[in-house]
Amino acid sequence: DAGITQSPRHKVTETGTPVTLRCHQTENHRYMYWYRQDPGHGLRLIHYSYGVKDTDKGEVSDGYSVSRSKTEDFLLTLESATSSQTSVYFCAISAVWDGGEGQPQHFGDGTRLSIL
Amino acid sequence: GNSVTQMEGPVTLSEEAFLTINCTYTATGYPSLFWYVQYPGEGLQLLLKATKADDKGSNKGFEATYRKETTSFHLEKGSVQVSDSAVYFCALKGNTPLVFGKGTRLSVIA
Numbered sequence: 001d002a003g004i005t006q007s008p009r010h011k012v013t014e015t016g017t018p019v020t021l022r023c024h025q026t027e028n029h030r031y032m033y034w035y036r037q038d039p040g041h042g043l044r045l046i047h048y049s050y051g052v053k054d055t056d057k058g059e060v061s062d063g064y065s066v067s068r069s070k071t072e073d074f075l076l077t078l079e080s081a082t083s084s085q086t087s088v089y090f091c092a093i094s095a096v097w098d099g100g101e102g103q104p105q106h107f108g109d110g111t112r113l114s115i116l
Numbered sequence: 117g118n119s120v121t122q123m124e125g126p127v128t129l130s131e132e133a134f135l136t137i138n139c140t141y142t143a144t145g146y147p148s149l150f151w152y153v154q155y156p157g158e159g160l161q162l163l164l165k166a167t168k169a170d171d172k173g174s175n176k177g178f179e180a181t182y183r184k185e186t187t188s189f190h191l192e193k194g195s196v197q198v199s200d201s202a203v204y205f206c207a208l209k210g211n212t213p214l215v216f217g218k219g220t221r222l223s224v225i226a
Binding site for chain 2: 033040041042043044045048058090092097103104105106107108109110
């Protein structure tokens, strides 16, 4: 299994509080991704990174920010959490960008976040 | 843009039944296609992949063929087991990050 650790695995917090989720990898992969999974929506991309300090927005980036100061860590921050951000969050990594090579993305076990 | 459409579930089958989960895609260029599986309480695991037209991906008795003419990548298994109960996601990757379908929940009953 790819070495991906997400922390925390579960978190309950209140509306308006800041929340930071961490993704740590031991594979030295260049690309890292944050997704959220919601019933009826599948997985939707929030942000991704293509290198240290290089990030870009995904499909559902509003209300989220990310940072990547080291190859191995990719942080997702909810500056002021809202109930609509209650979800399961997955981190993923990949060695290459070009899907033509068939290189898959590998996923962490997820963080279940509840915002009350 | 790139998109994936897969059949909605849930799908309930008896053990040893034949499984088909339909997946069609829209993409520019020549994407790679994937099926991921998510068991209860776990993350996504790669099940199989195909990188070009007419390629067949296979794993654990599952298979899917990359059909460019019908833009499809249907997942099949000849005889399902209770342990196959999970959510299955079709996905594609080209010059953009991985794009997923909404997932199909499969329940297999003994």
